[in-house]
Amino acid sequence: MSEPILQTDDLAIGYRTRRHAPHLVAERLDLRLYPGELVCLLGPNGAGKSTLLRTLAGMQPPLRGQLRLAGTDLYRLSPQELARRLAVVLTDRVEVGNLSVRTLTALGRYPHTGWSGRLTPRDEVAIDQALMAVGIADFAARSVHELSDGERQKVMIARALAQEPQLLLLDEPTAFLDLPRRVELMGLLRRLAREGERAVLLSTHDLDLALRGADQLWLLQPEGSIQVGVPEELVLNGAFQHAFRGAGVAFDACTGAFVFQHPPMGRIDLVGHDLAAVWTRRALEREGFVVSGHEDPPATLRVAIHDQEGQTVWRLHHEDTYQDFPTLSQTLRGVKTHWFAARTEQ
Amino acid sequence: MPLSLPTCLADGQLPLLLLRQLVLSLLCLLVLAGDGWADKPAAAPPAMNLTNGCVEHYDPNVDYFPEKATLAYAKGFALQYFKHYKVLTVTMPWPEAKESFRYILVQCGTPVPEDTGGAQVIEIPIRSIAILSTTHLSHLELLGALDRLVAVSTYDNVYSPAARRRIDAGQVAEVGRGPSINLETLLDLNPDLVTAVGHDQPQYNSHPLLSNAGVHVVINSEYVEPNLLGRSEWLKLTAAFLNQDGRSQHLFAGMVQRYQGYAAQLRDLPTAQKPTVLGGFLQRDVWYVPGGDSYIAQLVADAGGVYLWANDAHRASIPLSFEAVYERAGDADVWFTSNQDWFKRADLLAANQRYAAFKAFRDKRVYNNNARLNDYQANDYWEAGIVEPDVQLADVIKILHPEILPDHTLKYYRWLP
């Protein structure tokens, strides 16, 4: 493993207020960012993700500790030197008016050009590479305000790439994008990290994508400590569950998803192993049932899925009778009918 | 003499009684009549207007204004005389006015006429007066009525030394004018009359506020007249309130005589000998040049000069561009300006270098009407100048044709070195 691009030692972040003592957000942060890595910064609201990102981006000095970018104290670097090594992409949609995609991307060359901003051939190459890397070379001539939100964020990433940074920081870049675009962006960022030999750090609320796409996770706990590790590790050691516990919500380590927690209504047995069974289980669990396989004692209701001449059929066993349903929706209604009927009898 | 009738009469003596009664009654009547005659001698009409005091016993047949003023030059007001009241109509309270103001000046001690037609009724002669424009001050001084002055608009605008002495003695108050006039002080002083100037811009007028407060205010706007004599004749308006109609008539006649005397000397002057004249000055981009129908144009004509905008029909000043003025008057012989702050040509240059391009400037023939200023920057041109039209004419003649009046020294105009 090469040298870390970003390194913090015993970093404490927060902000100074004029009258009171400085407000501490998180401390004892020993973090490392290596080239080729995609790291996601996660944490519940208010844990301090933005503060950490701002501190790492050089926008807000730390309260104490060391912060090094490629070996040099980050806050000792001049704005221009910093800009040559570090680029940011922010959440908000920026209205730039009437600029072409290429012109906006070219703005990223700011720290590399002279006082006039004139672009040398070298600069043009960097711009081209940025556009291609992000995949928007085709609409370089189009005006930015014609683009959709997703394309626009890509342009902002291209601009950041044009700075030729070693470290790319992104603050919730997917916040306003729909799911397909989010996935696409994560994939793009992974590629940029790997192929460009740069470190990419992004903060996000998209836990699922972070779990799947990140090489490392930095998990900010509500009490101000941070846990670093491979995503799966953080699930297995319970850090994830701890960070995101909340009222009525729990992180299900098995599925890697959040589930609503409520007192279960009862137990239902489910028989079946294919895709239909997986989704039937989910439906039943959403309804509030605990789904079990063959257990003692058997549950009052049992759903068995089998194939009948190529069609999936759900058979609901109730006491000694059964009922067949051709669709999952009807099955669920049947389950609920029987369940509540049984309850009222009692 | 007590009237007594015999109360006891014997019956049967009726015819004798009746005769005695008749004789007694007749006697009583005669006594009564004699009584009245003794207390009221025959009313003789006054020889002069009453400048002080009121009429004791009013006689409707008496003409209380044996001295009457007639107007020869002033077009902005008219005076009508009735036996015991005068009707003053100010037809031109401001230029191009659509309304006129009527005032009924009732001799003190006589009754107010029945049909006033909504006009202001003012008792004359007035004993106290507040002056909102120093152009009226010289009227008072000339008529010897300065002791009746109780208030002026602004102390700093007063030139007259006599008036200043009264101010220093605390006998004259300062009340401002226009919308910010100090109504309280004025009401407290309760002058018999306030003279105000009329403006066509209603926001500058003082008279509405004063009328509403019940103060007697007359509009005295001499500046509407297109010539100096007309302006000076408004002396008679002030005089009418002081019952000095005769005196003002006499004074004005003197002014006219002297004025016409001067003008006569220039009447037959050939045009070639008349110098060309420019007026006004540049204010930012606009040069306000006196109009062809203004008193300045008339003055220049009377003094044997050619005013370069004499053909213009405006009475007020015309706003012109620098180009237009320079093109027509760049070669004017004489320049009469009116910027209070200019005392030498260097002042003009400081204000605008382009003045140096004018021939009048280069030939050092620039004159300003600020020759008589006191320590408070008050200009006598607007005070005594108003009642000395002949001296003003003499000044201008001296400037345009110095050889005609060799003994005259400039009084109101200053040569700018």
Place this chain on the structure above:
Amino acid sequence: MSATLDTVHVPPTASQTRSDLWRWSLLGGLAIALVAAFFLNVAFGSVRIPLSEIITILTGGEASKPSWSYIVLAFRLPKALTAILAGAALAVSGLQMQTLFRNPLADPYILGINAGASLGVALVVLATGAATGFLSNVGLLGDLSLIASAIAGASLVTGLVIVAARWLRHAMTLLILGLMLGYATSAIVSILIYFSVPEQIQAYIAWTFGSFGGVTWRQLLILAPVIGAGLLLAVLLTKPLNALLLGEAYARSMGVDVQRVRFWLIAGTSVLAGAVTAFCGPIAFLGVAIPHLCRALLHSSDHRLLVPATLLMGGLAALLADLVASMPGSRTILPLNAVTALLGAPIVVWIVLRRDGPRSDFSS
């Protein structure tokens, strides 16, 4: 997937170069229009002078009437040059303010410069002595005292704003501070007006009308280098201005020293707008309207195009406004501010209505 990207160079598409070319030729067109307007302004004025005479005078010959020679050389020529300088100065500084504050209605006076200059002039014209007025001090400096007092007033307000700019983090705070300073000084001027006599008020109001005609050749010797310096500074600030299009946060991340750039932008604007106000009085609308006009014309927010465009268009608009104000053929003139407002207001309205649509030409 990772080809050697160094060797792959995607040339700008043909359509892109074509549109770029279009923009630059538009700039060229503006320059030509400016020169044409300059000659129009010299040829036409209050007094009718035949074209042949104009040409004779300009080429150093003798005119039939010497007054015409004077009018053209000593009056119209410096007036036209002043118009170009003032128009360029106001338009460019308006552009700077609009970008810095990301506010389409910002103009060069937004930091109270205009109000400060007005206060300086008002103090001299309205408050000196009881029965004076007009353009001179007791020391009789005349026109120069007016200029000096305007500069003093503008500098005072600007100084306050610049000091504040060092301490304040957000541009919006600065904007509000400037606005409030403007209101405060206007209030003081109102009080001065209230206690003045009509002649003084008239003189002050005459100043507020704005005028290019009051600047003589000698004054141009001062005005031209000052405005030249301000315009040069604006050109040097083109690069950071473009970065500021993305907002101060992004600009910082790209290496822009936002505090310093803000300082220089404000200083540059103060010099440009302050000088114009001092020599010509407050001139409205050019600062607001011209940048929008240029953005709409060029379909671009790129300051490398906008700075020269506003410079040229500003000079052009000022020349045209001056031409209209001098009412060729009639002997009177209109106040310059009235003309710029009449021309500028519809433009601003049009711009705002266009913004209402789906296409946006400007950042908010």
